[in-house]
Amino acid sequence: MKPSIPKGTRDFSPIIMKRRNFIFDTIANIYRHFGYLQIETPAMENLHSLEGKYGDEGDKLLFRILNSGPIAEKINQGTEPIKLNQITEKGLRYDLTVPLARYVVMHQNDITFPFKRYQIQPVWRADRPQRGRYREFYQCDADVVGSDSLINEVELLEIIHQVFDKLNIHTSIKLNNRKILAGIAQVIGAEEYMVDITVAIDKLDKIGLDKVNEELETKGIDPRAISKLQPIILLKGTNSEKLNYLKSFLSHSEIGCKGILEIETIFKLLEDDLKLLNNIELDLTLARGLNYYTGAIIEVKVNDDRTDFNSSICGGGRYDDLTSIFGLPNVSGVGISFGVDRIYDVMEQINKFDQLMHSKKQAAVLLVNFGEDSLNYNIKLAKQLRSNGVLTTIYPDAAKMKKQLTFADEYKIPFVILAGDEEQREGKIKVKVMATGEQFLCTLTELITKFTSIK
Amino acid sequence: MKPSIPKGTRDFSPIIMKRRNFIFDTIANIYRHFGYLQIETPAMENLHSLEGKYGDEGDKLLFRILNSGPIAEKINQGTEPIKLNQITEKGLRYDLTVPLARYVVMHQNDITFPFKRYQIQPVWRADRPQRGRYREFYQCDADVVGSDSLINEVELLEIIHQVFDKLNIHTSIKLNNRKILAGIAQVIGAEEYMVDITVAIDKLDKIGLDKVNEELETKGIDPRAISKLQPIILLKGTNSEKLNYLKSFLSHSEIGCKGILEIETIFKLLEDDLKLLNNIELDLTLARGLNYYTGAIIEVKVNDDRTDFNSSICGGGRYDDLTSIFGLPNVSGVGISFGVDRIYDVMEQINKFDQLMHSKKQAAVLLVNFGEDSLNYNIKLAKQLRSNGVLTTIYPDAAKMKKQLTFADEYKIPFVILAGDEEQREGKIKVKVMATGEQFLCTLTELITKFTSIK
Numbered sequence A, B: 001m002k003p004s005i006p007k008g009t010r011d012f013s014p015i016i017m018k019r020r021n022f023i024f025d026t027i028a029n030i031y032r033h034f035g036y037l038q039i040e041t042p043a044m045e046n047l048h049s050l051e052g053k054y055g056d057e058g059d060k061l062l063f064r065i066l067n068s069g070p071i072a073e074k075i076n077q078g079t080e081p082i083k084l085n086q087i088t089e090k091g092l093r094y095d096l097t098v099p100l101a102r103y104v105v106m107h108q109n110d111i112t113f114p115f116k117r118y119q120i121q122p123v124w125r126a127d128r129p130q131r132g133r134y135r136e137f138y139q140c141d142a143d144v145v146g147s148d149s150l151i152n153e154v155e156l157l158e159i160i161h162q163v164f165d166k167l168n169i170h171t172s173i174k175l176n177n178r179k180i181l182a183g184i185a186q187v188i189g190a191e192e193y194m195v196d197i198t199v200a201i202d203k204l205d206k207i208g209l210d211k212v213n214e215e216l217e218t219k220g221i222d223p224r225a226i227s228k229l230q231p232i233i234l235l236k237g238t239n240s241e242k243l244n245y246l247k248s249f250l251s252h253s254e255i256g257c258k259g260i261l262e263i264e265t266i267f268k269l270l271e272d273d274l275k276l277l278n279n280i281e282l283d284l285t286l287a288r289g290l291n292y293y294t295g296a297i298i299e300v301k302v303n304d305d306r307t308d309f310n311s312s313i314c315g316g317g318r319y320d321d322l323t324s325i326f327g328l329p330n331v332s333g334v335g336i337s338f339g340v341d342r343i344y345d346v347m348e349q350i351n352k353f354d355q356l357m358h359s360k361k362q363a364a365v366l367l368v369n370f371g372e373d374s375l376n377y378n379i380k381l382a383k384q385l386r387s388n389g390v391l392t393t394i395y396p397d398a399a400k401m402k403k404q405l406t407f408a409d410e411y412k413i414p415f416v417i418l419a420g421d422e423e424q425r426e427g428k429i430k431v432k433v434m435a436t437g438e439q440f441l442c443t444l445t446e447l448i449t450k451f452t453s454i455k
Helices: A014-033 A054-059 A073-078 A097-106 A151-166 A179-185 A191-201 A203-217 A224-234 A237-251 A254-269 A340-351 A352-357 A370-385 A401-412 A421-426 A445-453 B016-032 B055-061 B071-077 B097-106 B151-166 B178-187 B190-203 B204-218 B223-233 B239-249 B253-269 B340-349 B354-358 B374-388 B399-409 B421-426 B443-453
Strands: A044-046 A065-066 A086-093 A113-124 A136-145 A172-175 A280-282 A297-301 A314-320 A333-339 A362-368 A390-392 A415-418 A429-433 A439-442 B044-046 B064-066 B087-092 B117-126 B136-145 B170-176 B281-283 B297-304 B311-320 B333-339 B364-367 B392-393 B415-418 B429-433 B439-442
Touching: A014 A151, A014 A352, A014 B071, A014 B297, A014 B392, A044 A097, A044 A429, A097 A113, A097 A136, A097 A333, A097 B016, A136 A151, A136 A179, A136 A340, A151 A254, A151 A297, A151 A314, A151 A333, A151 A401, A151 B374, A172 A254, A179 A191, A179 A224, A179 A237, A179 A254, A191 A203, A191 A224, A203 A224, A224 A237, A237 A254, A237 A280, A237 B443, A254 A297, A254 B374, A280 B044, A314 A340, A314 B170, A333 A340, A333 B016, A340 A352, A340 B374, A362 A370, A362 A401, A370 A390, A370 B151, A370 B429, A401 A415, A421 B136, A421 B311, A429 A445, A445 B170, B016 B117, B016 B151, B016 B340, B016 B354, B044 B097, B044 B443, B097 B117, B097 B136, B097 B333, B117 B170, B136 B151, B136 B340, B151 B170, B151 B297, B151 B333, B170 B253, B178 B223, B178 B253, B178 B399, B190 B204, B190 B223, B190 B281, B190 B429, B204 B223, B223 B239, B239 B253, B311 B340, B333 B340, B340 B354, B364 B374, B364 B399, B374 B443, B399 B415, B429 B443
Parallel strands: A172 A280, A362 A390, A362 A415, B170 B281, B364 B392, B364 B415
Antiparallel strands: A044 A086, A065 A086, A065 B064, A113 A136, A136 A333, A172 A297, A297 A314, A314 A333, A415 A429, A429 A439, B044 B087, B064 B087, B117 B136, B136 B333, B170 B297, B297 B311, B311 B333, B415 B429, B429 B439
8 A cells, every 4th residue: 555644744854844943943942032931731632621612613623532442342343322422532732722721720839920831832633734724733832821911912022023033034913902802892882793793804804895794794783883893994004093093983992992002002112122013013803713812912924925825824812811711710821823834834935944044054974985994984983073063974885986975965965074095094084075076185183173163 | 620631641841841852952963963864754644554563452552533524423323333444544653663664655756865864753652651651752763764784773872872971871782683583593493483482582581581481382382492592591791702602502593693793793893982882782682572673673771770760761673674564675774762751750760850951050031020110121121131142031010029039939040130210220230149149230231241151
């Protein structure tokens, strides 16, 4: 049988791994510099931790794990009806937020709050695979649990800015606040339709104004309310202009005013960072599907003509009641999540990897294998090179020179060392620079000095 | 409901993650210096890639994943017998070797051989959880695919030596060769019982000589063969003494002689590395359960009175026909696997982490939060510190000083910065050294210089 892997999953080759690690390392390093600490949780969670947390749609997309043990035989007998909950009680992690909430509640007595954690692990969703959407993909989350301060939102925005600056991807950061959305629903007299309104206007980009209004009508919202909503949906201008409009629009809504104040506070705390501030757009149509947000809502999109990639590559927000799903009320959480697989796809499309990574010279060599007699010598040589930090491959077989050089070429090993009988006698090493074809003789000490300057 | 995680799985807190990463980084860094390149494969593999690869016992320990989609409803109807293969066609990765074989066959046209790959990913087994045995644990594998050269075995032994040297764990490396075992079976006239013999003598350590002989008898091996086997099972002495004995014992077995030659070649290539060479013990009772080994067999055990940990923490060997299970014959593989979870448990037991990690000073600070008025100043300060490589946490809430200092204490942040109104006016920063309680005033530039010397 021809070997294959499940649809929606991928193998990652060495070259892809290098690039993926470049992205992971960039994000993790910035998280660490902002004081976030890493945790990991199991791939499998109990189904009662997962079910009901992601809506009906999410429940359908959970990968369930068959109980181990005698259940397999029981199924094959097929003599009695078997309920799903008899044969499966574990599922694969669907995101990193629910496991975080579960973790915080389980370990609440060991955690000093505010708890700033980051987590970089794969998640699994039985989604229909398509471009930019996989059944196994990584999330890179940072969250602060147990602090109401807006400094957290500010720092998360700074992190986003720094990450995409380092990855050299032009983005726009969209910011909204769920309290403003609640205020709007209140002011137009459709308070109980807040969720329907946010879900509908979230789609403005994708389906256009007419369809949004249609959807609002279908949900049973009064046409007068819909009409009052129009200036909000269509609101244009700078952030200050939008805030000024909102201030009068929401003046009679307490929650709306609170939302405005939160946005203003964030902007004020960022006033010395104009580069970041100018990259943030107050976007009232931003709602993000998830209904648990209660404050800030953040979303990042690529802003580059060379890609038609339109999905968000980072998102997040604040949820005032993160852990109540596991029985611990009134603990606020705020966080963001980078979609590394999408970021990878974008960077590949706009050719960022070559630019960012290939300029870095690598201290790496291939030792040509001249057969048994020179092996002991080359093993010693390799040991000295490695102990000086040089990545060293001894070609394992005494293959033809051409084959060995092709190997160096294919694996982008920049230097090849030829230490045959003659070189050994003279105490010299012959080095071939693969990029230029240039060859030179030198001592081991000279070579190591050269490599030390490369690193 | 009280939140919980599936048995045999674990959450990893920040302090545990730091220690685990220390082990992972140590191993990965050494792999890289030996020219190994990283790949990753999906957590889920198709069941037809997994089943039948790990013996009957292994098949029972596979975690199977329920097919997504309408299957759930069908099960709940319970009106017709449902076969296991109708409801599950994917399983969780059980080790990293079978996925490697599958990877090599699938991507054979894109790979330049010899292929030196390393892979660090979790695997899942529905084993009964017990001390040192988890249902989710990491493997750290390095393998060379497509090279028959014994230099690979030599380098893998060097890697093992370097890893445990860096982790400061005293170990003994046990080496054997499947060809010698085959030769022994041949010479005692029990060729067809090779597997039974190796399985039985592999247990010598655990069950003792009498039980081993009993097991051999139960398998139907001629008592004369068992009696001829005794000197081999009980063989003592230095590696050279053992090899000398074997040379005469196996002189009439071609495969046995080949095995001896392989061992001798490995020892010869290591003759300049006495420290490693003296740490390798030729152990004829070493067989390792897996029957696919065809050459070298390697196993590493902890050698430290402070732990009663008796399982192997690293193992490996050569299998001449790695990829034939997926239809590509005659491709040889040789590799090792570090059991990071067991290594962690050992290091914790003998208190290695404090010794290895806590001596490293960390450039990390907590900025005390004095309330809204000083926040903009502290945000600017944080930005400058971070851009100079200092891990910087702004305490997000304007909490009491004591609470903020406790936070620094709990998270082992070595320096606390107090930049209130007075300090801001004077352009100075007050620094508190948590370890000593000492406080001093300095400028930002002075502080950064201080940190640069720490890193």
